[in-house]
Amino acid sequence: MIIDTQLDVAQREFVTKLDYYLPDDQIDENVTMLVEWISKQPHLPKITDRKWLKHFIIGCKYDLHRAKQTIDKYFVARAEHPEFICTFDWEWILFNTKNGTICLFPKMTPEAYRVMCIRMKPMEKDMKVDFKLFFQLFLAILDLQMNIEPMHGEIFLFDLENLPIGQFMNLPPTMTKNCIDLCFNSFPVSVKGIHYINPPAFIGQLLTFVKMLLPNKIKTRVYVHQTLESLYQFIPKDVLPDKYGGTAGDIEKFEDKWFDYGKANTGWLENRQKADLSKRINRPNFGELGVEGTFKKLEID
CATH class of the missing domain: 3.40.525.10 (CRAL-TRIO lipid binding domain)
Structure with missing residues (x-):
């Protein structure tokens, strides 16, 4: 592997003690909800790669609501600035x-x-x-x-x-x-x-x-x-x-x-997906609960 991806004992202890940390079973539930939410967004590519989506949610500090907002921006920005995806x-x-x-x-x-x-x-x-x-x-x-x-x-x-x-x-x-x-x-x-x-x-x-x-x-x-x-x-x-x-x-x-x-x-790299802006009718509904969100506090970096 080009980089060491396994967390050692100290790294795992640091990560699991974070206030916003979620165990794998809860992340898996959020991945399922994120897949369902994406399927309802006509302008977004239909992403079903659960490993990639898990990484995305963790990068958003385990916050499903924030993950929805960021994944929308992620694909829309690539459509708006295709010069960077080349x-x-x-x-x-x-x-x-x-x-x-x-x-x-x-x-x-x-x-x-x-x-x-x-x-x-x-x-x-x-x-x-x-x-x-x-x-x-x-x-x-x-x-x-x-x-x-x-x-x-x-x-x-x-x-x-x-x-x-x-x-x-x-x-x-x-x-x-x-x-x-x-x-x-x-x-x-x-x-x-x-x-x-x-x-x-x-x-x-x-x-x-x-x-x-x-x-x-x-x-x-x-x-x-x-x-x-x-x-x-x-x-x-x-x-x-x-x-x-x-x-x-x-x-x-x-x-x-x-x-x-x-x-x-x-x-x-050359086939990274982006949003179809012609199908972006209005601002996506990021929701509050259940499939449309979580109770977790939105935290912006």
């Missing part, structure tokens, strides 16, 4: 790995959070970062992850060591806004932290730009680390690769494995 040219992707890469670290934190690392590489002056491709890969990896495991919590680690200001100035604001919306508002992901390491001199400008686009709650979870020592307070060394003073292994091997895994799943 046909992948793996030769072009391989070429662009000279500029930067994205991967998930194999091991989770003690809280069962997964770390996604986005890092820049040294580049020639005349090269430009293909930010659209980066956003496409970012969402593709999140989709692949949700196929493999439930998202108990996500940490995003940005290594900016080789990001020159010229590339930052080329970052398209509208495209960035749309990608952030797809990730934070239409994905079953609880963002536990956004961490920047090796910050450039213009980090203040970058943070101002990014925070303008983030949900208010997430803004308080953005951290800039001038040294790796402060990063270890959030991500233990045994989760981090050698490059960042950790013991988990070689980051380039992680990146190569994710490239190969994505390439092996090209067919699935």
Whole structure:
């Protein structure tokens, strides 16, 4: 397996003690209700993959009502922004790995959070970062992850060591806004932290730009680390690769494995489903009870 998905004793204990935790039998009941609800939404694809739906509900903090809202946004956003759900040219992707890469670290934190690392590489002056491709890969990896495991919590680690200001100035604001919306508002992901390491001199400008686009709650979870020592307070060394003073292994091997895994799943990635907006008559009824919802409190990340 490309990532370790089994929770150890400490991770399982942390997860099961969460206020909103539900045991498997109750999650299974919610999956059945979610399948029935989806079947009544004419604009949504008829999803019946119970494992995927279970992962979706867990990512929504076990809240069925929130899962309905998010799954509607998930498929509608993909129809509204098809540029992020694309046909992948793996030769072009391989070429662009000279500029930067994205991967998930194999091991989770003690809280069962997964770390996604986005890092820049040294580049020639005349090269430009293909930010659209980066956003496409970012969402593709999140989709692949949700196929493999439930998202108990996500940490995003940005290594900016080789990001020159010229590339930052080329970052398209509208495209960035749309990608952030797809990730934070239409994905079953609880963002536990956004961490920047090796910050450039213009980090203040970058943070101002990014925070303008983030949900208010997430803004308080953005951290800039001038040294790796402060990063270890959030991500233990045994989760981090050698490059960042950790013991988990070689980051380039992680990146190569994710490239190969994505390439092996090209067919699935290129056929990800989205809503049929022509059939979206009105706002779906997310309901309150039973098949249309639960008593559980709606909690927004």
